[in-house]
Amino acid sequence: SLWPVDAAGAKLLLAAAPEGAQVGAGAPFGEFLKTIAPSNPIRAAADDAILGIVVFAVFFGFAASRLPERLRVPLTTFFEAVGETMIIIVRWVLVAAPIGVFALSLGVGLTAGASAAGVLLHYVVVISVACIGIGLLFYPLVMVFGRVSLGRFARAAAPAQVVAFSTQSSLASLPVMVERAVDMLGVKRATAGLVLPLAVAVFRVTSPVANLGVALYCAHLFGIQPSAGQLVAAMLTAALISVGTVGLPGQVSFFASIAPICIAMGVPLEMLPLLLAVEVIPDIFRTLGNVTADLAVTRMVQGHDDVTEG
Structure with a gap:
């Protein structure tokens, strides 16, 4: 209500999907549960x-950890x-990706005009603020x-936040x-x-929030009102997907992380390539939030150990 983008969003949707996007109803929650374990x-x-x-990879990993060492080591290697x-393949793709994103953005800009930039700016601010809020939450907690x-x-x-800001990688930090x-x-x-x-490896606290935020933003642009069951399915999907992604810049796993959430809510995927073009900015704040949370949780674990020993 404070910063509406409905009219500009309609122009951007027309440019992104000129033939019209197919808006699905989303799978019922019961059907969603059946698809979790393939x-x-x-x-x-x-x-x-x-x-x-x-989900299969998570269970496979836990099962592999119970193997004897002579079998586990070759499998892990x-x-x-x-x-x-x-x-390495992803890095090759990312080298060529800017060309495709530029071509797509150029076409959208010619069709939607300056309104496209306004919607993308709105998206960057919304997702970035959500990630900043999650990171700030850990200061009083610690x-x-x-x-x-x-x-x-x-x-x-x-210092760790500076490295996170410059590299967009929790692993590098x-x-x-x-x-x-x-x-x-x-x-x-x-x-x-x-x-x-x-x-x-597994505690990317901003990833479920940001990925769900992207899917909800796309739903808003398409005029979709997810049901309570679809929101629960989307939240479960966001949490599970965050476990399986790597601690590298978010552009690497943008589609793999967000597409399943959109599918759970019946949201078309046409907007995702455009949002990827500006994902570098929200991803900075994703990494900042993750690094802050990781350090806070580590200190909390140590604080618990100190109390136990005392």
Whole structure:
């Protein structure tokens, strides 16, 4: 209501999907639950059922951890090599992606005019503010549960936040996070060496919020009002998908993270390529929020251990 974009959004939609986007009704919540665990993971991969693939991969990983070492090590090495190979391919794709995004943006700009920039700016502000809010939430939490002053935590987190801002990668920020947690927050090196890598791998607290925000923003532009069941399905999807993404710049996994949420709510995907063009800005605040939360949680774990030992 304070910053409406309905008219400008309509022009942008017309430019993004000139032939009209097919707005689906979204799967009922019961049907959504049936798709979480795929009966055939190979078919799920072929059909781009990303949520089912992620759920299967999580259970597969837990099961693999119970194997004896002689079987677990070769399996881990194989999938590590596959993962690194896929990252290299993604980087190749990202080198060429700006050309395609520029061509798409040029066409949209010629059709929608300056109103397209206004909608994209509105999107950047909404998603960025959501990520900033999540990050700020952890300052009072670490004061209460981590037993550390606000100024001390802010000084400890600042260098890691600078690295996060410049690299958009939680993985790249990990060495600085370990150093600051040990030197400034009084975290034991063994605790920091365990909690922080685990947090970087699976605790991306801003990802479900931001990804769900993108899907809801697209729903608003298309005039879709998701039902309560669809919102619950979208939230579950956002939480599960965040576990399976990597700690690299968000452009790498933008479509894989958000498309399943849109599908759960019956939201068309035509807007996602345009939003990807400006995702670099919200992704900065995603990473800042994640790094801040990781450090806060690590200090809270150490604070709990100190109380237990005491």
